Amino acid sequence: MGDLTITNKVLERYINFLLRFDKSSKKKMITKLTNSLEKKEEKSFTIKSIFGAWQDDRSADDIIDDIRESRMEPKDIDL
Template identity: 40%
Template sequence: MQIPAGNNLVESYFRFMKNWDNETKKRLIIKLTQSIDSEDNSQYDFSSCFGAWEDERTADEIIEELKSDRKNNPEIEDF
């Protein structure tokens, strides 16, 4: 009998949480249920994290700004 990978994850979490007090377990159940029953079922589009940088400045202007914001501190702090 083969167990799907998702079940292994659930079993790992269960082993971690099985010794929690009942009140904490109930709060977790409520939070998980709310996350399933929420009205917002829109899917997060991970690809929206990628793309070209949009800016009115030229590449040279951005580079110059980055360089001008650098702060060098020659003093070495003791630990």
């Protein structure tokens, strides 16, 4: 999920709302926000990561047979 940027006006609304919390709740909120600032390991995705040879122990004929067997017949539709 990407980062969300908010305006000062929206931030002030959040702060005014959060100021009503008790001390314990505020501390929990601070802890969670602080933890969220720690850099998380980003999953790298490149288009190259989806390229490559098909890896399977089955023969081409077995794969084709499996594909054909998994097909579903269309339902009869009256128009």
